[in-house]
Amino acid sequence: MSEFFKKIAEKPFILASGILGVSYSSMKRIFEGGAGAVVTKSIGPILRKGYKNPSIIEILPGTFINSVGLANPGIDNFISEIKELKQNNITTIVSVFGDSIETYTQVAVKAQDAGADAIELNISCPHAEISIICQNKQLTYEYVVAVKKELKIPLIVKLSPNVTDIGEIALSAEKAGADAITAINTVNAMVIDIETQRPILSHGSGGLSGKAIHPIAVKKMFDLYKIVRIPIFGCGGVFTGEDAIEFFLAGASAVQIGSALYQDYNAITNIINSAKKYLEVHNYKSFSDIVGNAHKFETQEAPDF
Amino acid sequence: MIKKPRMVQISEIVQESKDVKTFTFNIKSILSNYSIQYQDPTPGEFLMVWVPGIDEIPMSLSGFNNNKDWSITVKEVGECTEMLFNLEKSDLVGIRGPFGNGFQIPEFNFNNQLNIVVGGGIGMAPLIPLISELIKLKIKIIVIEGVKSKEEIIFKKYLKNYLIENETFYISTDDGSYGYKGFATDLFNSIIEKEIEKGNKINQVYSCGPEQMMYELFHICEKFNISFQGSLERMMRCGFGMCGLCVLDPSGIRVCREGPILDSKILRTCTDFGKYNRDFSGKKNTI
Incomplete structure (x- = not known):
């Protein structure tokens, strides 16, 4: 096992991309709160302002819709943040996107050179042009192969639930050499203001995150665990220790936490402590002891008549 | 708290200066239509204000009352504030919030203790509900309003209801067209020196305005060992x-x-x- 995956195995809780991932200072607080690694905001080849506001709204308690549109300062401006992260000994996963195989690769290599411990390939942002990649197994294969070829550090591929069959995309990423998968990105969604009768988000639609998508993400995890061999990081609506444990039982090697952090930086520590308590109460030594345990049961395949 | 942007009708518009207007709206209909629990805002909290089709921007509350009338005070500085500025009575605007922490008023205020409030331009907006609260609590205050020029003075009439000009309420203009000629920070420094000479103890300074101004105020406060609260943008x-x-x-x-x-x-x-x-x-x- 590589150094990176050893670190993740020790502390299988990771800051998810897109949440508080702009500045090293916020990522440092989350890392110090017990995370094994942090994923930065998705970084592209050039500065990008993204969509105008409204771009992030809480639409149900703990459930959010966003269409940030991959706003980011561009890799060259972000290198100083990566260096700050590394100077603070923070295990750093840089989320990367581009507008072609070449730019994806360029950004990933620049992040690697700046000291990133791993790359998470964002091919699945639901409200940007790049989502086309994750919807096509051939494109997924081509992008992952190309980026992987230039990397010495692990490559994680983040997948979208907004596809007909997430399994075939995951297999394609695995075949292309991905070292791990993150599932899932946000779920396509929309909110309309009934007074003005117009979509609220400036972009019209966006991605749903938070509590409401957790059961969707658990199901995707359960399905993916059956078919891929590489580690899968569970992402989607983890707000409690129970939510995290569900992911491990469905097959996650590690759990990503994002939306829950809006309340307070301590949210991650509370989730980790509560998940550890579960291990203690049920006499497990580590989270790896429970990975995939929900697969042990036979479920009813055909309905009763 | 209103979490999802909700449309509200503008009930009153007051022109504060050439390019500053205060918009008031009553939020009772939002609260009842969407079963939202109400909590009184704290001075210093802000709303996200949505102009559909344009943008959504953070704006401090410049007023609120028991009737649940909330106000924002807008200066024309960009596309969104320009659109806001052109709204008329009965027009709809989207709001969510209030967000943030608000000013903390120290619980004890002994005799001869003084709070100073310093606003720079449109930065006066969130200080108005704070000043009202300080007056209600009978805390001795001095208010300083710093603007570039006479035409930019806002809330003067309101503040003069409670405060006496050149005793507890000072105005500075960069160009000297009204009141003290120079920066609010220099006026602040001289007021502090004067008050300390009189034997008054200043135990709290509150501010909102350009960050450079607040930065200087903060350092003056550090020099005199006075605790400072500033509203950042x-x-x-x-x-x-x-x-x-x-x-x-x-x-x-x-x-x-x-x-x-x-x-x-x-x-x-x-x-x-x-x-x-x-x-x-x-x-x-x-x-």
Whole structure:
């Protein structure tokens, strides 16, 4: 096992991309709160302002819709943040996107050179042009192969639930050499203001995150665990220790936490402590002891008549 | 708290100066239509104000009352504020919030203790409900309003209902067209020296306005060992602690959540204060 995956195995809780991932200072607080690694905001080849506001709204308690549109300062401006992260000994996963195989690769290599411990390939942002990649197994294969070829550090591929069959995309990423998968990105969604009768988000639609998508993400995890061999990081609506444990039982090697952090930086520590308590109460030594345990049961395949 | 943007009808518009207007709206209909629990805002809290089709921006509450009439005071500075500025009575505007922490009024205020409030231009807006609260609590205050020129003076009539000009209420203009000629920071410095000479103890300074002004005020306060609270402005998408655009280095403090009102203790550790902020892409720029 590589150094990176050893670190993740020790502390299988990771800051998810897109949440508080702009500045090293916020990522440092989350890392110090017990995370094994942090994923930065998705970084592209050039500065990008993204969509105008409204771009992030809480639409149900703990459930959010966003269409940030991959706003980011561009890799060259972000290198100083990566260096700050590394100077603070923070295990750093840089989320990367581009507008072609070449730019994806360029950004990933620049992040690697700046000291990133791993790359998470964002091919699945639901409200940007790049989502086309994750919807096509051939494109997924081509992008992952190309980026992987230039990397010495692990490559994680983040997948979208907004596809007909997430399994075939995951297999394609695995075949292309991905070292791990993150599932899932946000779920396509929309909110309309009934007074003005117009979509609220400036972009019209966006991605749903938070509590409401957790059961969707658990199901995707359960399905993916059956078919891929590489580690899968569970992402989607983890707000409690129970939510995290569900992911491990469905097959996650590690759990990503994002939306829950809006309340307070301590949210991650509370989730980790509560998940550890579960291990203690049920006499497990580590989270790896429970990975995939929900697969042990036979479920009813055909309905009763 | 109103979490999803909700449309509300503008009930009153007051022209404060050539390019500043106060818009008032009653939020009772939002509360009843969407079963939202009401909590009184705290001075210093802000709303995300949505002009459909244009943008949504953070704006401090410049007023609120028991009848649940809330106000924002808008200066024309960009596309969104320009659109807001042109709205008329009965027009709809979207709001969510209030967000942030609000000013903390020290609980004890002994005799001969004084609070000073310093606003720079449109930065006076969130200070108005604070001043009302301080007056209600019978705390001795001095208010300083700093503007570039006479035409930019706002809230003078309102403040003169409670305060006496050149005794407890001072105005500075950069060009000397009204009141003290020079910066609010210089006026502030001379007032402090005068009050200390008189034997008064200043135990709290509150401020909102250009960050350079607040930066200087903070350092004057540090020199005199006076605790300071300033309202910071940063780019925001969410307003509730998620997007990370308003995070301050190196503490990770979020202006939208742990702020926007930050005190001396936090500002002392903040390497961004008065120096850097982030634009909408997340890039750090010099202020």
